[in-house]
Amino acid sequence: LNILNISLISLIFYLRHISITHSAACASLTTSTDCNNSPSCEWNAALSQQCYCTSNTPLDVVFVLDESGSVGSSNFVRQKEFISGMIREGLNAESNVHVITFGSSWRLHYAFWWDQSDKEAIATRVDDIPYPGGVTRMDIALGAVMDYAFYWWPQCQSQGNPSWCSQAYDSNYKRLLVFLTDGRPYPSEGDPCPHVQRLHGIVPDVIVVGIGSGWTVSSVQCMVTPNYPTNLYNYDANRIIDVPTWSDSAFANAKILTESFLCPEDVSLRLTEIRMEQYSNNGNVHQSRFVEFYNNGEELDLTKANLKFDGFMTSAQFGAGAVSTCTTVFEKEKYIVFYDPSVDAPECGGCACTQSGNSLQCDDAIYIPCDSTPATSGCGACTWDTNMNNDDWSQTVYDFAGNFQLSTATRTPGDTAWTFTAYTGYSHELKEVTTNSHTPGHWQPSCNYTGTPGQEPLPIPCSIECIPDVCRSQTDSNADCATGQYDVCDCTEGDKFYYSNNGYCAKLLPPLSCSVDNLKQSGYISIISLSQWVVTDRNYETGVYFKLYVDGAATKVNGISFYGDELKVTSTVEVVAAFDDPVSGTVESVATPCPIATVDPTPMPTAEPTNSNADIDTCNGVVNDYNEIVLTWSKGYPKDT
Secondary structure, X not given: OOOOOOOOOOOOOOOOOOOOOOEOOHHHOOOHHHHHOOOOEEEXXXXXXXXXXXXXXXXXXXXXXXXXXXXXXXXXXXXXXXXXXXXXXXXXXXXXXXXXXXXXXXXEEEOOOOOOOOHHHHHHHHHOOOOOOOOXXXXXXXXXXXXXXXXXXXXXXXOOOOOXXXXXXXXXXXXXXXXXXXXXXXXHXXXXXXXXHHHHHHOOOXXXXXXXXXXXXXXXXXHHOOOOOXXXXXXXXXXXXXXXXXXXXHHHHHHHHHHHHHOEOOOXXXXXXXXXXXXXXXXXEEOOOEEEEEEOOOOEEOOOOOEEEEEOEEEXXXXXXXXXXXXXXXXXXXXEEEEOOOOOOOOOOXXXXXXXOOOOOOOOOEEEXXXXXXXXXXXXXXXXXXXXXXXXXXXXXXXXXXXXXXXEEEEOOXXXXXXXXXXXXXXXXXXXXXXXXXXXXXXXXXXXXOOOOOOOOOOOOXXXXXXXXXXXXXXXXXXXXXOOOOOOEEOOHHHOEEEOOOXXXXXXXXXXXXXXXXXXXOOOOOEEEEEEEEOOOOOOOOOOEEEEEEOOEEEEEOOOEEEEEXXXXXXXXXXXXXXXXXXXXXXXXXXXXXXXXXXXXOOOOOOOOXXXXXXXXXXXXXXXXXXXXXXEEOXXXXXXX
């Protein structure tokens, strides 16, 4: 391994059930003001790292140090100082620590189930670890994490805290693995990749920090590849941090990056809904612009924590740092709705939340008007990008301290990852507050034009309000939503459109053709008419029926044929398709004419020959003694003379 001249140090983190993109890097805050304004940090001038972690999120952290021969004794000391410093000042005080080293084998130096009350004592134990040297068996190190640390630690609970457990196991603690190594695995059987799938079952989130100029991404990228080995190539580049040298400054920067994961910040906002367009329906015009977030973390006190917004709503700083008198507090597991007060206030139409008085806003949500005047919101100024629309928008929220991204979403024209249409005036809603907002598949269109600002989305499918865009989608450009009715379209009856069972205005097409035949009935002297029409490829939906008009009088027909009395060739016969529309009443298609064919012979001469249903083979005529013509025929109707 020394021949390879590799100088790599990797940090592999496991973080379960927590988003590590919004965490505090207290070491990066160099003034007491900035430090105390970060909700997970506190200033203490007596400490070597004056801004230290006070996160409310305790972790179970495993530190794995590389003691192979290629590290060298001096660099091994740097590793120990790096880890012991974070144990002293970069962790929540209630966090539990487990420390092992690896080279040709692995060694335990501190266990989860030992006394965790004195972090200084644990850090001192790390400082005193001797350096033995060896090869780089990463596979053995991962085995120690999976089969020892996280195997025995839960046994403290399952075995009822036996005597060997000085510390109680808490399954609610977030887990974190910090893995340090100097480079590529050696020998070849030390390759960690064959073990990554199992590791990710215990450790799904991994971060690698490479130190020096000789390391390569390819040797460790499997550790930061989600769903490995099903996914072999799309590793998460954000989890690979390059630290170019073993210098003090390089380690100081690495410490800042590392603490972003060791000290989970209490600020946690998730983008859950965005509405930007005007809704216009039959005189009902509603224009509200709002961005909704959900606080899925701890209580967020804006006297300490400051936010930053970019995109549809932009605010350079929001909180007491922007307006010193800001006292707003975001309660945990509550919705926060920022809106533009220059247009209509957001309304939660059809929502099941408690709404007092005449307000259509949820009582347990926070609604914040925000414009260019900081006093409007009381905590900062906002601008709204009115050029954005349902096909082209973005929104991001940051923790102002450290500029950490909390949540983001972007939609661009033609992006096929967005598989639904958000109709004019409707909002985009995150389906579940437990999912991330940057994945297009986690979003859906709102059920009604108001959206649900301050509440979770209404379930899909739903029919709270009709959508003008949908009403017009089948070329009925004049269609709109029916006045006073929330779930039907008002279609253009005069243009033969009706409100379809599919929720839009459909064109009612006429039958393709129609004919009428007058028939002699076998054994009877009377004649009947048979009217029938062709509807091939019309694909009429359920509810469509037909009307047969004879000289203006209509008969309702459910099929495609009708028997009636004999019709004179002078009659006017037409057939139309019909549908009973809930708004317009009965809508009829254009009429299809039905030509009449009479039997032969006819009582009066006709201009052209007519069809006959008689099947006559022979016919003879004889004048009798009374000067009468006697006709005799065969195979006629009826067969007589």
